[in-house]
Amino acid sequence: MKNKLTGLPKPVKILLWVLLALFAYAVPLLEPPIISTPGVDFGGVLFTVSIYCLVALGLNIVVGYAGLLDLGYVGFYAIGAYTVAILTSFHASWPLLLAIPVGVVAAMVSGVLLGAPTLRVRGDYLAIVTLGFGEIIRLVAVNTEWLGDTRGIKNIAKPPGVGGEEGWFQIPHLFWGDGTVLLDTEDKTKFLFFGVLDQIPYYWMGLTAVILVLIADILIKNSRVGRAWEATREDEDAAELMGVPTFKFKLLAFATGAFVGGLAGGLYASRQGFINPQSFLLLFSILYLAAVVVGGQGNRWGVLVGAALVAYLPQRFREFDDFRVLVFGLALVVLATVRPQGLLPPRRTVRAKKLEHELEELEEGTGEEENAHA
Amino acid sequence: MNFEFLFNNLPELTITGLAFGAIYALVALGYTMVYGVLQLINFAHSEVFMYGTFAMLWTVMALNGAEADGVKLIAILIAALFAAMLMSAAIALILERVAYRPLIKRDAPRLIALISAIGASFVLAELMGLRDKVAEWLGLDDNLDDYVSGARINNSMAGVLEKPRFDVAGVSVSSIDLIVIVAAVGMMVLLDQFVRRSRLGKGIRATAQDPETASLMGVNPTRTIQVTFLIGGIMAGIAAFLYMLKIETTRFDVGFLLGVKAFTAAVLGGIGNLRGALLGGLILGVAENWGSALFGTEWRDVIAFVLLVLILLVRPTGLLGESLGKARA
């Protein structure tokens, strides 16, 4: 029954992961046919995918792990984006690398401020309160001149590059002709220059953030914190009576989710260079939720797949863009009815396998006692 | 903050606020009853309302309400009222059948049911928003207009009704506001009596208290749930009718904000509590009107959300307490 992959020795596994990550970095250079998006800049699409992945990972902590339904997640995203916009362009001219941490902290603080009073109310009330929060954030932005009201904020700082306008070095893309694959020397990406035309460096930035958050996610989930979240989700009263300070952990989940949401918002603002309240509609909260639920809440890989689908499909099939919300709505209903655990439900077995060996040892030692008992 | 404006216009602001509040209250009933019986937030109830507004609009348009007056206009409005009730009730029942029953049967977690409802809400709203394209698909594009005389594209029935105002003790009152308030409160009283006295109403209350025991006592739970959605739908239809009388314009996304406000009203009064819904709706309507006079109309929608958060913090069970089952009071 042993899975081939999980049976591999650790260094091999790490090597495989590194290769996978390298491949993910190289995708926009390879421009593989079918996947590549005709008519839209592929690098830009991939950046969007990476941001959705980031957001979905963050929301998964709140919804999937801790079981708190957050319908206003876009609010944290907006706080991150607006903080960066204000600090780098509208009211100050900080460098981006300083503004993003501040934006992340601002999102986290707002998460705590929203969570501290509301996390005590029943779960489905929380959904409505967070929905209200997301809308309040947007309406405040619309109505406040200091935040650029409906006109939004322009000239948001770009990330600092290395090696100036031409970059350190330039990487050619692949060109897929009729049955041949060529290096396209006309089409190069500069490493590492964040310009306007070539979106690929932004994708690399987004992907790096996704990988970092993913690693953190794995480390946290496999610890007391992750178990406390799950126990709270499963049965809050029982968890409390087993010594889990549930409120504290719910707040922690909320703040962690807000952290990731703020980070995604900051990166988005920097790539876009321009934000206005239209970028933070309630619709996005629902799309993020769709990403998490479609993929399989609680399973980070499922969530990544869900996010990639939600971000990528509308770009690939632009002619159906009008039907995007309709299709996601349908997907939610159908999934809830047919497969409530999502496309890729959490796989418990992997962790279980790790213990198999240990169990065998234990069993040897207790065989006698077992017999005596029976 | 414009206190002067608020105080100078307090009676007028209060009456229009009550009219809005009455509409919120009628929609809130749908949330409150479903919550009372199923402990689920029927997120898609806002779309039940939205379809009602369109049914009303289409009926008036199709019957040429713009050119009618006197008895004929009243007949058209009555037809529109029934159309709205029918449409909303039908949507509510479809919703129950498609988005809820499969989940209730499986005893799915509440989170999943809420997600299903959110999905259904988006589908319903988008179908209305994309109705041109949907009509195109179905090949109805060309000849549909012949039947509905432009109703499909129209979002507004402005100018159909005259709205005479009259003075009561120096306060100018719109007749529509008065109709809205009286009709809504009347319906709520009727419903309250129905739930308290009729056999069906007792079934609803019994199921709300203890579904298992109720079903052992011969109450059919599926049927009770259907009736609950049906009543909620009819009330939303009436609300849609009154809303259109007052506002005259609708859109495919009109449901969302109104839905959130109606839900706020339900929570404010104590969710699951019918009289609470009325009280909560009226308070919210007035608070919103006063608030927008005070802070400016652009903050109108923020007020409802802030109020919602505050209530949940201070008194999560609402002003009159929860529970449909114990809805004696």
Place this chain on the structure above:
Amino acid sequence: MPEAILEVQNVTLKFGGLTALDDVSFTINEGEILGLIGPNGAGKTTCFNAVTGVYRPTSGGISFQGRSIVGLKKHKITQQGIARTFQNIRLFPTMTALENVLVGADAQHSTGMLSALFRLPKHRREEREGHDRAMEVLRFMGIHRKADELAANLSYGDQRRLEIARAMATNPKLICLDEPAAGFNPAEKVELMNLIRRVRDQGFTVLLIEHDMKLVMGVTDRIVVLEFGRKIAEGSPADIRDNPAVIAAYLGVDEEDAS
């Protein structure tokens, strides 16, 4: 004089007009098995809930190891050393048996976000300790082979055992078992009572709610009898068997109905 570990002093608990507990006092001594019995609705589980912090007594005091625990948060009480099981099984169904027990073991841990994120020594040490502890308890309960099963997939009996294991993993001084043998057949009950004795032999003090009189008599050191929220008797199993008040209370209710 044995040392009292838990003292319940004149506890009264009212829900609106209903008095669920009326001036109840008893003590549990270190290392004993105290039975809490009484007809249905006598307030046994309510008494449990008052001790574990679910309800706050309307009046009266509860002190554990000499310190008052009235008004403490539930998880604090658990961390101080009172663990419990539930009359209706309340495991974390989508977590494995081992993880369920680990949640219990975590009650005595303090690893936080940063410690977990950077795999600090504290995290490593507590993970290792918790893991050893969890496996030890699972083994003690005889369900270590099922450590990787989801709790929801365990058999009824194993779920009950897992609940006890989870409670033991919190490293309590006092362990409160709320009808642990409910739904067991007679043979299983006997086995469970042996187990409870062994739990005590490991150094835990046990508070046991049980309906089956025969079992309670067999396993407990002392018994407290509740009826209608009042304590009507207290004493050794032998005393209780002959106590006219207890007999009257139990004659009023058919014993089979009671369980």
